[in-house]
Structures are given as C-alpha cells and as structure tokens.
Amino acid sequence: MGNCCPICQPGQIAGFDAEIQCRVSLRVFTTGFRSQITGITMAGLVNWMPLLNGFSSMSSGTSEHVSAPRLGGPYAWLVWSLAAIAFGYAFFHRVTPSVMVSDLMTEFAIGGAMLGTLSALYFYPYVLLQVPLGGMLEVFGTRRLLSVALLLAGIGSFLFGTAHSLEVAYLGRILIGIGSSVGFLGSLALASKWFPANRFAFLAGLAMFIAMASGMAAQAPLAFFIDLYGWRSSLLALGIFGFVLAALVFLFVRNAPAESAVPPDAAADAVSPSASARWSDLFASLRLAMVSADVWKMAIVAATMAGPMLALGGLWGTPYLMVAYDLTRTEAALYMSLLLLGWAISSPTSGWLSDRIGQRKLILVWGSGLMSVMMTIIIFVPQLPFAVTVICLVMMGLSGGVMPASFALVRDVMPTRLVGATTGIVNSMTVASGAILQPLVGLALDLSWDGTIMDGARHYAAADYRIAFLLVLASLVIGLLTAFSLRETPLEDGTL
Template identity: 40%
Template sequence: MNIETSRPPQRGALGSTRAWIVWGMGALTFTYAFVQRVSPSVMIDQLMADLMVSGAVLGNLTAFYFYAYAGLQVPVGMMLDRFGPRRMIAAALLLAAGGSVIFSQATTVEAAYLGRLLVGIGVAFGYVGSLKLATNWFPPRRFALLSGLTMAFGMLGGILGQSPVAALVEFTSWRQSMLILGIIAAILAVIFWLVVRDNPIREYSASTEPGPSPLKGLGIILSKRQNWLLALTSAAMTAPLLALAGFWGVAWLMQIHDLTRAEASAVSSMMFIGWGFGSPTAGWLSDRFGRPKIIMQCFIGIALVSLSAMLYLPIPTAAILVLLAISGFTLGGMVTGFAMARYSNPVSVTGAAYAFVNMAVTATGALFLPLIGWLLDLSWDGVMHEGVRIYDATGYTLGFSVLPAFLLMGLLATLWIKEDRIDES
C-alpha cells in the first residue's frame, strides 16, 4: 500500500487508543526496570549474610545494575533512533530475564555481579524507549506530561519493588523472588513484541526512513552545552531517590529508627509515591505554562530544604515520612530536564538526547550507592548482628551528606540553562 496515498494518521492524534496502548507498554517496561532497580534494598541483610560481603561490596554489587544501565544509555538512544523501540526493547527484556535467573542462582559475588550486569543491560531501554514512543505517537505539546507519566510508572515499580517484594522475600527467599522477576521479564518481552509498533507509519508500511548515523547523532548531542547542563541537574535531582528510597533508606530506617523491614520499606516507599505524583505534575505545569526551567528551579529548591531537614534535624519518624514524600514529589521535577532536551534537539536525535540525560541520571546510582557504602564502612565501629554490619546515626549522616551537596550543585547549574521551547503542532 502506498504510504502517501493511504494518508496514515499524523503523529499521536490525541485520544488515539492505539497511541496510549503503545506508550503504556513502553512505560510498563520502565515499571519493571524500577522494580529491578530497588528490589535489592529489601534484601540487604540476606545478601550480606548469604554472599558474606561488606556494605561497600554490597553497594558495588547493586551498582553493577547502574554501571550497565548508565554506560549503555547513549548507545541505547542511538539504537532506538536507528532501529526503533520495538525490536530493541523486546530483545533487551529477554536479556533481563536471563540476568535475573543468573543472579537468583549466584553463590559467589562474581556470579551475582554478572547477573546484575545483565539485568542492567536488559532494562536500559525502558525509559528512553518510552520517551521515543511518546515522541513518535504524540504531538510535542504533550511531551512533558508524558515524560512525567512515564516516570510515574517507574515510581510504581519503585513501590512494587519495596513492600510487595519485601513480603515476597519474607514468604520465599531472595533467590526465588529474583527468579520470579526473571519470568515476568520474559512474559513482558513477548507481549511487547506482539503489541507495540515503532510509530503510526508502521501501521501502514514496514518501510520507514532510518534515523541519522550513530556518530552523527552523537556529535549533535555532545556539541550542545545545554545537554550537559540538563544532564547534571537531572542527575542531581535523581541521586537522593536512588540512594535513599532505592537502596540505603530501608537499612537506615531499620537500624536507626527501629522499624521492621515491612515498616521501613513502606516508609521508604513514600519517596516513590511522592515522585510518582510530582513527575506528572511538573510535566503538566511545564506543558501548561511553557516554563520548564522555572519549574525545575522551584522543585529542586524545595527538595534541597526538605532533604536537609530530614538528615540534619532531630525529627520523629512520622516527620521523616512526610519529608520523604515532599522530597520525592519535588525531585520528580527532574522530568523537565527531558522536556527541555526534547525542545533543544532535532527530532531525529531525540532518542540520543534523552539517553544522554538519562545516562547521567542513572550514573548517580553507580556513583552514590558504593560511595555511601564506603563512607558507612569508614565510620563503622565493628558492631555486627547475625553477619550484618550495623552502622550508627553518625555514619549515616556522613554517608548521606553527599546528597544535599549534589542537589545544591544541580540548583546552581540551572542558572546557565536556556529555556528555548519549540512550539510544534
């Protein structure tokens, strides 16, 4: 069928059920990515005891996910631009399934490293692929909102990776829990392949013009100072979520605030819940008023204040719960960084642009998880319980202090960000 004469639908006719389903499948893969990202946080004591590792080694083990995820973001973006999300995400999910199985059967740290590395590679396409599908299926005036909604799907994964996975670990074991996550990835890969198409044109023809060459696309992205500033600020707004709610927060709440695993994971999840509401709110405000930079600055400023109060003031657990929710909500404003990347780069390299920002975002996990673990070990006084290291309040304060410092750096970086919005129909 001739594409020109058949007049396929324009990109992302609002209200198109097909467009929402396609984007929703992409967002669902990001939900799964976040489940995998945070699930080790409810297994810390079992992993320490079973694999006989320290806090620094355990942080490094968890960070292997981020090494792969962050390190591959730019190639992922270029592949999505060149080959489309459908085939890349479906194949990657199968790899994540294999990595989950390997991790679940690991008896050595090296095998566990390999499993987490493969999982990180397998889920690396989720968020950027979802944004690419949103770019292909929806008009630009809805992009910031869809970016926020995609992030909300990720936060749903963060919530599912906390209390529900904690309950599963208690009911079975960390090994069986990871095996179940591997099976879920395989099922999701099959459904994604059957349901998703790269763009509306491919509903009519399999022949579409590929994106630019990888090197050319990369050159366009790296040449723009705006992309570097957006990457830095978005990373600063993500580090506290990955470090606290994503990993060390549960152990901190259990050891310092005497909460049970279930209670600690539930309280820690408030950060994900806040992020889940804050991301689409920031996206909607950005689309509504066309001022993503101002919104980003307001959100990061409030996050800096709430996080500092939680770490440095003597406050009760109930107040920590509220401050975690506020911090999560305002840190969710990092999606405005992707919106500004959308407006600052040509459509043909948007996948690479999103991936570049997301590389910096996820690299914070690779950096801060082992860094905090190292700082905790540095202040450790030798106390252990059933093979698990017990850190005191001073150690956690020292370890977590790198987070507000990075947030302040991100806030200062926004002063040089340009707010150039492209109004496209």
C-alpha cells in the same frame, strides 16, 4: 456489508467495530495439507493489526496497506503502555536491593561498599547504553530492541536469583542493567511518534509515575514477599515476568503508526537501506551534543535530582529507617515507599504544569531547592521526630518528581536533529548518579563502621548513615546552583 468469502459468513466475526476495512491474503500451511483463503473482509481491525501483521508475514501473497491508527488513539495507548510497563519493570529491578540488604550481605559475606557495587552494576551498562540507544532506536526500532532487552533482563534475574557466588550475582545484575536500559527511552520514542507533540511532557511524567509505582511495589510488598518466600524466589518470579512482557512487546508494539498498516518484516526492510546514513547522523549528533555546555547543564540538574532517589529509595533509605527508628524491614520499606509515592504523584502533574506554563527552568529550580532543604533537615536536625522524617521523604519525592521536565527542556532548547542524542546523554547521567552515589554512600558507611556484626551482616549506626548522606546533600547543592544557569531559549546549530 456483503460476504466476499465462501468460508466466512456475515456476523461470524464478533467484536469488531466498523472503523476500517481491509483485504488480507493468507496462505496457511500444515503437514500434508494446503489451503488458500483469499479476500477476507473485516471491519475495525485497528486493535488487532499486530496479530494480522504476524499472519501476513507468513503469507506468500500480497496484502493491501491499511490506514494507520490515529495519533493518541486506543492503539497508541496500548503500544506506549507496554513500553512504559517495561520501564516500570526496569525500575522495580533498580530498587530491589534496598529490601535485600541484610540477605545479600549475609549470603555473599560482603560489606556496604561491596553491596553498593553489586547494586550499582545495574547502572554501569545502563549508562553506557543510553547515549547510543537514541540512534539505535531509530535504526533498529523500539519493538526489536525492547523485546531483546526484556529477554536479557529475565535471564539476568534468573542468574542473580540462583547465584551462589558473588561473580555470578555480578553477571546477573549486569544483564539486568543491559535489559533495563531500553524501557525509558523506548517509551519516549514511542510517545514522540504515536502522540501529538503537546502530550510529550505529560507522557514522560506518566512513564515516571509508572516507574515510581513499580518502585513502591519493590518496597513493602516485595519485603513481605521476601519474608514469606525468600529473596531468590522473588528474583525468579521477576525473570518469568520479563519473558512474558518481552513476548507482549514483540506481538503488539509497532515503531510508528504507519508500521501498523504493513507487515513488521516489510517495515524493517523499509528502514534498512538508510541504516548507514542514520548511524552517520547519530555520530555527528553525538559530537555536537557532547561539546555543548547547555547539554551538560541539563544533564547535571537531572542527575542530581535522580541521585538522591536512587541512593535512598534504591538502597540505603530502608536500612537507615530500620536503625534510626527501630522498624522492621517491611515497615521501613513501607515508609520509604512514600518517597517514591511523592515522585509518582509529582511527575505527571509537574509535566502537565510545565506544558501549561512553559516554564521548565522555574520548576526545576524550585524542585532542586526543596529537595536540598528536606535533605538538610534529615541530616542536621538531631533526634528528628519520625513524623517529620516521613514528611521530609514525601516532600523530597514531590520536589524530585519534577525531574522529567528536564527532558521536555531538551525538546524545547535543542535543535530537532540533536534531541535524540541529547536525551540519551541526559538520561545516562540520571542513571549514572545512582551508580556513583550508591557505592560512595556504602564506602562512607564502611569507613565509619565500628565493627559491629548482627545476624551475619555489618551493623551501621544511624549517625553513620547521616554522615554518609552528606554526599547526597552535596550533589543536590551542585544541581541547584546549576539549575539557575539553565537556558530556556531554543539553540541553533551554529550556537552550540
């Protein structure tokens, strides 16, 4: 290829494959100096397109459109992976209180109910935002919303980590919840635009795998870190990570492949004229989705499978193992992470299986039923051997990991224009299950507490935990009964 620029010589730009060619006009301004470089010809700019978009947004000249990256290509994986990591970051925050129970109770002089409320404050804004987020992602784009959300989560981490009053801790936890709300839906939105439709269930499961792996990191590894440096330092480190991830998302994520061929500002301008129409469509879709019995059935099944994982893996499972089997915090967190490991393994594999056999309902029924059996054993078998408890936790994770199939069922059953709103409703209910169960279990523990204080925190007996876990079992039974009535045939607008 010949040289078209007097400044660049062939071979000076290394590491670029010969996939595409583009011409970009750049105008670089510095104090007291102005130069213009035109006609730079490069090959293989697909993987560097976000950087060039940033440059071209500073240019006063024009830039020619570049062919968009292909669906499912390397750049698609980069874009989706950043959103999936953001979801993992959100999930890490979701379960961190489980290894801080005694620290937080002592620091803020609170009991189980108040601790459950502090942990659940993450979920309340998260839940409220899920329904409108489906439309907001279409109007404003995943890139913008996810970047801002991660910044808020980082700020919330700093507030929580430096809090010396319960009110400041509340505010920090709320900001973390707001900032964490975009990750999962953002990853689904990018998966739907950057990958073929037949990869959707697998990618939803893979996102859940990343989240569960993050949840595992928030168990024994985080407990070890807290033992060394304290719970405040861990939250400050999480805040820094959130800021770095926000910058990476803003630099590299594009809402759709076509946007990688034009500057981000131009892409945003292309969306804005139809913003009011999109909002109108959003509210119309929400009205239809919220009156559909099928939507609420899918939401209930998903929520009752997610709830036990959030109640046990997210808060109360680790202290239960510490009391029931005389384990250290790090040991208990390590074994509780097996629940998340089972979920992590099952999510992508069950997503792949449901895509292969096309049987979402069957998988959800079996998953919900097996979770109910395992929870029944943990609660009602007296003096359950530790090895059996560990097996039950792993099996609960494996069976609960089929929950992402409910999102694939949404795509199968709902009319296309209602998928976004329905996904938001279903996801909001999965998170609401944690917001409901965590404080309820804490309240049940407080009601059965015998007044014992150890190391400045309330001490609950193993029997108290098993009684409180009856609430978890009740939710599982409700979900199982609902799963039998799920629809698998597509709905039309007129049948909603």
